[in-house]
Amino acid sequence: MQVLIADDHSIVRSGLTHLVGELNEDARVDAATSFDQLNQMLSGGGPYDLIIMDLRMPGMSGLDDVEDLVRRVAPVPVVVFSMIESPDEMRAVLSRGVRAFIPKSTDDVLVVNILRLVLAGGSYVPPVLGMPGVTSAPAAKPQQPSVFDGMTRRQLEVLDLLAQGLSNQEIGERLGLNLSTVKTHVTGVLKALGVGSRTQAVLLVKESGRDRLV
Template structure:
């Protein structure tokens, strides 16, 4: 199966570099490009990409507005991978709040870029726990929506999700089956009204359920 990627960045050189990296992979294809977020929705409708790799800072419509616009569309939606120069950029945290599936630094190695596209296309969250904690610490603090009550086990699962653990890792940590963890994750997403794991983690930080300054070791 070939994954179709739409590149959105106002710098042609960045788009050319990403295209070269992605098209060197047998399972990845760049189906289109745009130089501004304002062009994203028409291109998503026309090209039906699996993943949109999108800069956050663009002149007419930034990646935050473009993410909201794409996720407001009807029908199957692409995954959104925010590509940024600085991991502590407030725009990145706002893009995650808006529903982006993860973020990637422009200086990432080619193998990391290709892996990131595959991860988000598969429906998995692409978060870097330490970086997200710093983002939440520096750029969080807005009044969140009321945080719904979780069971004790669901709360444990959410905290481990915030530390970047996969379902398999959470299952091993809690000594339960993978299907049990999957059920808990689904319950957490439903109670939070979260689109995916990424949004659930951001909501957990915004609510104060998970403290941004946590120094817990990452799994």
């Protein structure tokens, strides 16, 4: 797997490089510090499997640049990793075709899960914008423990490990299960929670405020 990270802050590039390594220890990461360098690397490097970029870096003139980039690299997914917290700005960015908008305040375990989802062909919308099966409304929180309580102990164990950012293979090794069995349990977890993806399941755990389910 080859990933291109574009951000003008070295600590962000280093952190994202580490998280990409959590996805695939053999991943190759190229780093750009400006939008111009990003374009140069796209011309001379790759092919890339994933592009992660900031919005406010040297050379960026606006969201038209983002849209042009998305079209240029399609079908390679583009993920925006940004300090922006305004819902309106997030919606504007997502409307340009990026696969995910990840606020820089996002927990690193969740970032890994989001990137895994994107690489699998999915997309991610921050909870502040609303997601099917996930809500941040306080009135919904009391209902979440009852959903968890209706799950089997094994499903709760699997969900705990999902929330820690483990892959299916790693979950199998931790619980002594084969890969096929793990996939069956993950499917059961998603069905029990009424969500359509691993990321949404993890978000429900985060919203519940519970560190562990078992």
